[in-house]
Amino acid sequence: MSARPALLRTRVLRAALTIAVAGLVLGWAAQGVEFSLARLRAGVPQVFKIMGLMWPFSWSYLPEVMSRLVETFQIALLGTTIASLLAVPMGFLGARNLSRVRGQTYFTKFILDAVRTFPELLLGLVFIRGVGPGAFAGVLTLGVHSTGMLGKLYAEVVEGIDSAPVEALASTGATRAQVVKYSVLPQALPEFASQAIYRFEINMRAASILGLVGAGGIGTPLLFALYQHDWPRVGLILAAIIIVVALSDLVSSYLRSKLV
Amino acid sequence: MSRTAGKRGRGMPPHAPSRTRTTVGCIVVALLYIWSSIGTETRPVSLFLGIPDMANLFARMWPPNIAYLRTMIGPLVETMQMAMLGTVVGAVLAIPVVLVAARNISRHSAVYHIVRGLLNLVRTLPDILLASVFAAAVGFGALPGVMALAVFSFGIIAKLTSETVESIDPGPMEALSASGSPRINVIYYGVVPQVLPQFVAYCLYVFEINVRAATVLGLVGAGGIGMWLQRDMNLMMYRNASAIILLIFAFVLAMDLISNYLRGRLV
Numbered sequence A: 001m002s003a004r005p006a007l008l009r010t011r012v013l014r015a016a017l018t019i020a021v022a023g024l025v026l027g028w029a030a031q032g033v034e035f036s037l038a039r040l041r042a043g044v045p046q047v048f049k050i051m052g053l054m055w056p057f058s059w060s061y062l063p064e065v066m067s068r069l070v071e072t073f074q075i076a077l078l079g080t081t082i083a084s085l086l087a088v089p090m091g092f093l094g095a096r097n098l099s100r101v102r103g104q105t106y107f108t109k110f111i112l113d114a115v116r117t118f119p120e121l122l123l124g125l126v127f128i129r130g131v132g133p134g135a136f137a138g139v140l141t142l143g144v145h146s147t148g149m150l151g152k153l154y155a156e157v158v159e160g161i162d163s164a165p166v167e168a169l170a171s172t173g174a175t176r177a178q179v180v181k182y183s184v185l186p187q188a189l190p191e192f193a194s195q196a197i198y199r200f201e202i203n204m205r206a207a208s209i210l211g212l213v214g215a216g217g218i219g220t221p222l223l224f225a226l227y228q229h230d231w232p233r234v235g236l237i238l239a240a241i242i243i244v245v246a247l248s249d250l251v252s253s254y255l256r257s258k259l260v
Numbered sequence B: 001m002s003r004t005a006g007k008r009g010r011g012m013p014p015h016a017p018s019r020t021r022t023t024v025g026c027i028v029v030a031l032l033y034i035w036s037s038i039g040t041e042t043r044p045v046s047l048f049l050g051i052p053d054m055a056n057l058f059a060r061m062w063p064p065n066i067a068y069l070r071t072m073i074g075p076l077v078e079t080m081q082m083a084m085l086g087t088v089v090g091a092v093l094a095i096p097v098v099l100v101a102a103r104n105i106s107r108h109s110a111v112y113h114i115v116r117g118l119l120n121l122v123r124t125l126p127d128i129l130l131a132s133v134f135a136a137a138v139g140f141g142a143l144p145g146v147m148a149l150a151v152f153s154f155g156i157i158a159k160l161t162s163e164t165v166e167s168i169d170p171g172p173m174e175a176l177s178a179s180g181s182p183r184i185n186v187i188y189y190g191v192v193p194q195v196l197p198q199f200v201a202y203c204l205y206v207f208e209i210n211v212r213a214a215t216v217l218g219l220v221g222a223g224g225i226g227m228w229l230q231r232d233m234n235l236m237m238y239r240n241a242s243a244i245i246l247l248i249f250a251f252v253l254a255m256d257l258i259s260n261y262l263r264g265r266l267v
Helices: A003-032 A037-053 A059-094 A104-117 A120-131 A135-159 A163-171 A176-213 A219-227 A231-259 B002-009 B019-040 B044-061 B066-101 B109-124 B127-138 B142-166 B171-178 B183-220 B226-234 B238-266
Strands: none
Touching (some): A003 B066, A037 A231, A037 B127, A037 B142, A059 A104, A059 A135, A059 A176, A059 A219, A059 A231, A059 B019, A104 A135, A120 A135, A120 A176, A120 B183, A120 B238, A135 A176, A135 B019, A163 A176, A176 A231, A176 B127, A176 B183, A231 B109, A231 B127, B066 B109, B066 B142, B127 B183, B142 B183, B183 B238
């Protein structure tokens, strides 16, 4: 009987403490970025006003948008393809059940993690300095970043395969290459393909923003239109990105449903 | 592969896909790649030619200017503050919407479909695009960054949480309704306890995404450390840039670890 009020009191105390700490942290954060309700009140109508200015779109600009969208698609396609090829050896090296050298799995996974930690745009910023601005830098960015993602997923696929065929082949004296070719690959390939297609969908999104740092695609004209405050053009580009991203989502989920 | 399996399933003898179809397929794919390579100026050779260029860049980045990091503490703190605020504002905005966007709570199916459609639309736009539009609208600085992260977080948290609400055990809700509790009590005692841990987990997950996003928002003038990285890159101060890159790396890893730890404690 006496325990319940005490329990209640500690719970109330804990809740009050949590709320107080959260409030303090948020207040600190808000003060740090000069975020205030007054600024938000002034800013939000401004955003809506600009959204209003976007219509009607500048349709005369459509041909340029189309050719940039094509480039965006090409960047995503090549970047995903490069990554899906590079990720295969990484996936095998990173899979625990195939590892033979001590520490090999950890080392591979560490590299993949390190690659994945960098946001695409940061990689893009580095690559445009290395190879010059343009779509090629975008392809490299997506190729490297997606290798980090796909390598990890591929390793998980390989770790999840049925071990019976692997053991059966190994017990017949098959070489390691034969084991991989006849027991691991047939099981893993459809999954690999499915992950790569899903990655393509994500890369369409990424390719549409890479232009913001000069790495090709639809992002570059968007940046120019924003700087010139050419809102009808901005509206057209944003609408185009939404449509293309939604379309690639649809196509990707259709293809993946056919695979698995 | 799946095609042959499907035909076998329908009682037809298995056979290899016809040779012409395979050939045509291969040619189409090859043309697609050639067309893309020309469009993006990516040739197999240029992939290798790019390696010395990149090596040259890395050489100029080495060694990172560690002393420079002292001046980057401010921007880094700002980055974290943006991620935190964006997540919290988005989560708070999401709470009322979740109740309308969950099929088992929402009363009007038309409202439900409209809200779901809007949520899907919000998530289609990458956060940095939102930030670039907001920065052009309200001026450069952290505010447009926080707004963009808030909108993006709102979209994800509202969608994930409303799906969780749809999968809850209806028992407590029905019991409360049957006993004549007002609707607010039904939600508070019948729904909230079941979804709260998941809701917090989603917020932490979104925070991890926002930390990454906040490091790059500066590239479009929306605050955070990305602006400084871009400046140093443009000024070709590569040793400062590599120090920032390492700092971002450590920062993202640390935030992931904290968030993972907290999520582990939750479930």
